[in-house]
Amino acid sequence: MVPPKSQKKTAEQDAATTASGAIQGLWKSYNDDTPTKLKTIDAFLVFIMLSGIIQFVYCVAVTNFPFNAFLAGFASTVGQFVLTASLRSQVNPLNAGVFKNISRERAFADFALGSIVLHFFVYNFLG
Numbered sequence: 001m002v003p004p005k006s007q008k009k010t011a012e013q014d015a016a017t018t019a020s021g022a023i024q025g026l027w028k029s030y031n032d033d034t035p036t037k038l039k040t041i042d043a044f045l046v047f048i049m050l051s052g053i054i055q056f057v058y059c060v061a062v063t064n065f066p067f068n069a070f071l072a073g074f075a076s077t078v079g080q081f082v083l084t085a086s087l088r089s090q091v092n093p094l095n096a097g098v099f100k101n102i103s104r105e106r107a108f109a110d111f112a113l114g115s116i117v118l119h120f121f122v123y124n125f126l127g
Contacts, residue, residue, distance in 0.1 A: 052077035
């Protein structure tokens with residue numbers, strides 16, 4: 001038997017309210033518990049992700065000529081995302097027990113050196 005429309009709408013509204021409440025709770029917890037330095041790193045991660053998405057959409061929708069330029073740019077965004085995510089995990093205070101032998105300065109130096117090496121290879125790939 002099919003439930004009446006009023007009950008169906010109520011169930012959909014409850015699901016939407018539950019999802020909305022969960023997202024609001026997640027956002028509030030993120031804003032309250034996450035240090036400002038990690039929020040800055042997260043903002044950079046979002047920027048890199050959006051940059052990679054835009055490059056991919058442009059390649060699919062417009063053109064992929066020259067293809068090696070697309071590969072270099074996309075590999076650069078993916079590589080930088082991975083390096084930044086690694087930096088975020090190393091400087092996160094909740095992970096201090098896992099990375100107890102690595103200081104924040106060392107983590108940033110590894111990130112900077114890795115970024116330089118990554119972009120050196122990307123630049124050479126461009127030809």
